[in-house]
Amino acid sequence: MGIIILFEEIIKLFSWQIILALSVSTSLGIIIGALPGLTATMGIALLTGLTYKLPSSLAIPVLMGIYVGAIYGGSISAVLINIPGTGASAATALDGFPLAQRGEALTALTVTRVASMIGTVFGLICLISFAPPISLIAEKSFASPEFFLLAIFGIVICGSLTSSDKPIKGWIAGMMGIMISFVGIEEIHGYQRFVFNNPDLIGGIAFIPAMIGVFGIPQIISTLRGGSAKFAVVKVGNEKIKGKVFSIIKQNWRNILRSGLLGVGIGSVPGVGEDIASWMAYDRAKKASKKPEEFGKGSYEGLIASETGNNSCIGGSIIPLLTLAVPGSAPAAVLLGALYLHGIRPGPMLNFEFPRFIYEMTAILVWAAVALFIFGLLLSTVMVKVLKVKPAILMPIVGALCVIGSYAIGVNRFDVYVMTIFGILGYFLVEMGYPPAPLILGAILGPLADSNLRRTLLSSDGSLMPFFTRPISLIFVILITVSILSQFPFWKKIWSRKKTVEV
Amino acid sequence: MFEDKKILRKADIVFGTILILISSFFLFQSFKMPRTADILRAQNNREALLTAPGIMPALVSAILIILGILLIVGALKEGAKLTKEDLSKVKTWFGTVESKNTMIMFAIIIIYIFGFLGRLPYIVSTFIFLAAFMFIFKAASWKWVLFIAALTSVAIAFAFGNIVMIPLP
Numbered sequence: 038m039g040i041i042i043l044f045e046e047i048i049k050l051f052s053w054q055i056i057l058a059l060s061v062s063t064s065l066g067i068i069i070g071a072l073p074g075l076t077a078t079m080g081i082a083l084l085t086g087l088t089y090k091l092p093s094s095l096a097i098p099v100l101m102g103i104y105v106g107a108i109y110g111g112s113i114s115a116v117l118i119n120i121p122g123t124g125a126s127a128a129t130a131l132d133g134f135p136l137a138q139r140g141e142a143l144t145a146l147t148v149t150r151v152a153s154m155i156g157t158v159f160g161l162i163c164l165i166s167f168a169p170p171i172s173l174i175a176e177k178s179f180a181s182p183e184f185f186l187l188a189i190f191g192i193v194i195c196g197s198l199t200s201s202d203k204p205i206k207g208w209i210a211g212m213m214g215i216m217i218s219f220v221g222i223e224e225i226h227g228y229q230r231f232v233f234n235n236p237d238l239i240g241g242i243a244f245i246p247a248m249i250g251v252f253g254i255p256q257i258i259s260t261l262r263g264g265s266a267k268f269a270v271v272k273v274g275n276e277k278i279k280g281k282v283f284s285i286i287k288q289n290w291r292n293i294l295r296s297g298l299l300g301v302g303i304g305s306v307p308g309v310g311e312d313i314a315s316w317m318a319y320d321r322a323k324k325a326s327k328k329p330e331e332f333g334k335g336s337y338e339g340l341i342a343s344e345t346g347n348n349s350c351i352g353g354s355i356i357p358l359l360t361l362a363v364p365g366s367a368p369a370a371v372l373l374g375a376l377y378l379h380g381i382r383p384g385p386m387l388n389f390e391f392p393r394f395i396y397e398m399t400a401i402l403v404w405a406a407v408a409l410f411i412f413g414l415l416l417s418t419v420m421v422k423v424l425k426v427k428p429a430i431l432m433p434i435v436g437a438l439c440v441i442g443s444y445a446i447g448v449n450r451f452d453v454y455v456m457t458i459f460g461i462l463g464y465f466l467v468e469m470g471y472p473p474a475p476l477i478l479g480a481i482l483g484p485l486a487d488s489n490l491r492r493t494l495l496s497s498d499g500s501l502m503p504f505f506t507r508p509i510s511l512i513f514v515i516l517i518t519v520s521i522l523s524q525f526p527f528w529k530k531i532w533s534r535k536k537t538v539e540v
Numbered sequence: 541m542f543e544d545k546k547i548l549r550k551a552d553i554v555f556g557t558i559l560i561l562i563s564s565f566f567l568f569q570s571f572k573m574p575r576t577a578d579i580l581r582a583q584n585n586r587e588a589l590l591t592a593p594g595i596m597p598a599l600v601s602a603i604l605i606i607l608g609i610l611l612i613v614g615a616l617k618e619g620a621k622l623t624k625e626d627l628s629k630v631k632t633w634f635g636t637v638e639s640k641n642t643m644i645m646f647a648i649i650i651i652y653i654f655g656f657l658g659r660l661p662y663i664v665s666t667f668i669f670l671a672a673f674m675f676i677f678k679a680a681s682w683k684w685v686l687f688i689a690a691l692t693s694v695a696i697a698f699a700f701g702n703i704v705m706i707p708l709p
Contacts, residue, residue, distance in 0.1 A: 437696055469552070
């Protein structure tokens with residue numbers, strides 16, 4: 038039944054407007070992803086403003102096209118200039134650039150394109166397989182206690198996994214995000230919190246401008262603070278790749294399957310996303326490889342693992358987004374904000390309000406994967422020229438786009454001020470080792486946690502027992518406790534002692 | 541991120557202290573929020589108390605205070621200390637090319653957004669912003685810089701003003 042609906046949606050989307058929108062947006066996504074300094078998150082956030090007035094049937098394919106294109110696009114600069122265009126392609130650069138230096142740039146680019154497409158398809162298959170049953174479970178078993186704990190679990194796990202310094206910094210960023218979400222009118226009583234007599238704060242801090250600031254401004258500063266230099270682009274020669282790519286892909290089918298599964302798994306964990314998915318897939322591939330010594334020196338196995346992992350993560354990150362309204366990655370968090378703007382409220386009620394939406398999103402991904410394959414081929418050689426554009430030209434333009442992109446949604450200058458303040462705050466936080474992903478996840482999940490905690494307390498007359506007596510709640514409590522305790526030295530000591538005793 | 545762990549730990553002490561102070565302020569503000577049925581949309585005081593708007597902000601502020609303390613304790617355990625010499629180190633940092641470029645970029649962005657936007661026509665303010673930014677960072681020859689800045693500001697104004705049809709800032 039589900040397959041029939043999916044095919045119906047695929048055919049429904051085959052209109053010239055949507056195909057054109059997906060083609061243009063996927064191409065733009067590839068360019069955005071390939072240009073160092075522009076990420077998938079930034080691309081979706083900026084395009085949310087630009088497409089705000091479009092009908093949702095057109096705006097959502099555009100944003101999905103940007104997402105899929107940008108995650109792949111990062112691999113082009115990773116291969117050609119050894120600088121990953123997005124964090125998701127950092128592992129790709131390790132093997133992609135040595136391959137390009139060896140004169141195999143075209144093969145490497147083709148392999149990353151095929152791997153990205155396979156990854157996207159793998160992700161969408163998992164999306165269509167897992168989202169409907171999860172949605173059903175959420176609909177039947179998720180009430181206020183579960184939603185409160187899910188939000189907290191998302192922030193804790195995202196904080197632990199995305200922090201480049203100590204996990205505590207990820208948690209601080211997440212809690213700061215929640216605090217930010219409290220500004221403005223709250224849901225239950227309509228009380229104005231932390232407004233300080235400022236009328237601009239009554240509606241709360243606009244999420245998309247804050248996001249543009251946190252991800253955009255630090256990137257501009259960190260790209261140009263060392264001065265402006267041109268990127269050294271590796272030449273793309275005339276290699277014979279016919280048959281070679283197919284045999285590389287064929288040899289790596291196990292690697293593709295493993296990386297795809299890992300990507301979907303990491304994607305479905307709240308807020309973690311493509312960057313970690315590609316590293317995990319790369320690491321696993323290296324451990325499972327018969328030639329681990331080739332990793333980092335130009336291994337196609339590594340290249341395929343990273344690119345399959347990050348693109349399959351897209352489908353994975355959309356599973357919790359649609360079923361529970363919890364984004365699986367930073368770009369998915371902006372996508373969630375964009376869906377809200379277009380009147381679509383993901384979560385357990387989605388099946389009632391928009392019964393075919395999960396299938397529609399999967400169908401969009403199908404077409405985006407096709408567009409990626411076609412336009413990735415056309416653009417990979419063009420990108421050699423685009424990458425020669427100096428960052429000192431590109432970054433000011435990004436700055437101007439951040440301003441207009443944050444202004445366009447609410448047509449409010451205050452949103453531009455929000456973007457700037459968050460940009461400056463984001464820069465210093467990133468410099469001190471605080472990851473931006475939990476901050477954003479906290480800002481988006483804060484209201485969910487807030488209203489559901491109070492509803493739980495009201496229905497239990499102040500008792501905290503529902504958190505421990507309801508099975509799914511209890512699982513979340515255990516997961517949260519283990520996620521926190523596992524980051525402390527005494528927990529690690531206990532485990533290492535146990536292992537020693539067992540030995 | 542600061543590459544030097546010693547600097548990072550010193551920053552942890554400073555940031556942890558700021559975090560504790562700000563969170564304490566928000567904790568205090570959360571306690572000031574109403575908890576009775578005469579102010580809130582509740583049928584009785586018990587319901588108002590259990591759904592009080594300050595519950596979650598107070599909880600999160602308290603967690604942030606604890607995390608701030610843990611951050612400082614962690615840094616102190618690793619041997620971080622704030623000394624008078626750190627002030628002179630900060631002064632030296634302000635003299636580096638990286639810090640100068642960072643400050644210049646912040647200045648350009650702040651002047652554009654808080655100074656020009658809304659006071660000058662959008663195309664003019666964006667043109668000045670782009671041209672100044674590109675010129676300072678030696679993006680190209682001044683003729684090219686003027687051309688690119690003009691073209692970009694007109695293109696953005698056209699895309700948002702005429703295609704998306706929003707009143708420009």
